[in-house]
Amino acid sequence: MNMKDVKSIGARITAGGKAKPGIDAAAIRELAELLAETGLTEIEIEQGGLRLRVARQHSGQFVAATALPASSMTMPSASEPPPSPPKGPQVGAVTSPMVGTVYVGPEPGKPPFVKVGDAVQEGDTLMIVEAMKTMNPILSPRAGKITEICVHDAEPVEFGQTLLVIS
Numbered sequence: 001m002n003m004k005d006v007k008s009i010g011a012r013i014t015a016g017g018k019a020k021p022g023i024d025a026a027a028i029r030e031l032a033e034l035l036a037e038t039g040l041t042e043i044e045i046e047q048g049g050l051r052l053r054v055a056r057q058h059s060g061q062f063v064a065a066t067a068l069p070a071s072s073m074t075m076p077s078a079s080e081p082p083p084s085p086p087k088g089p090q091v092g093a094v095t096s097p098m099v100g101t102v103y104v105g106p107e108p109g110k111p112p113f114v115k116v117g118d119a120v121q122e123g124d125t126l127m128i129v130e131a132m133k134t135m136n137p138i139l140s141p142r143a144g145k146i147t148e149i150c151v152h153d154a155e156p157v158e159f160g161q162t163l164l165v166i167s
Contacts, residue, residue, distance in 0.1 A: 028054060093162040094141065100131035102163060104153045112153070118146045120166065127151075127163055138163060 031043055031054040042055040096102065104112040104127055113125050120126065124140040144166035151163050 090165060092165045092167050094126060094164050094166060096129055096157045096159060096161045096163055098129055098131045099159050100129040100157060102151045102155055102157045103128040103130065114146050116146050116149055120144060120146060129157060142166060
């Protein structure tokens with residue numbers, strides 16, 4: 001299929017075929033075939049004030065064929081409030097700098113480095129995260145009081161996961 005074929009599909013979108021005005025079902029089928037031929041996951045064309053979008057999921061199934069007046073595809077106006085930013089870690093959170101296994105004490109059977117309610121100073125060891133057989137101490141970034149511990153001993157942790165909260 002070439003660009004000329006795509007333009008003819010666009011012309012049929014506005015002509016609507018012989019039976020009824022609107023979208024020609026054959027045009028949608030041809031666009032779906034074009035997606036399959038090219039390996040694209042989505043195609044959108046506009047003709048005569050109508051916009052046609054055909055998309056498929058990664059599994060190869062076609063999931064959407066939508067025709068909208070081109071005027072309905074508008075950007076948000078300046079009077080609309082901007083979307084709220086994604087929420088990050090809570091204030092005072094100490095997050096894991098790596099993927100690994102967290103240990104709350106210096107070795108099994110020993111008491112944890114810190115408990116809820118403990119006062120800590122900047123640089124105090126809070127926990128250990130083991131990554132690739134290396135023990136990495138998690139140091140307090142500031143002085144404060146431990147208000148919450150969010151992980152358990154020997155638990156796997158992700159990069160950026162909240163380990164504990166210092167107020």
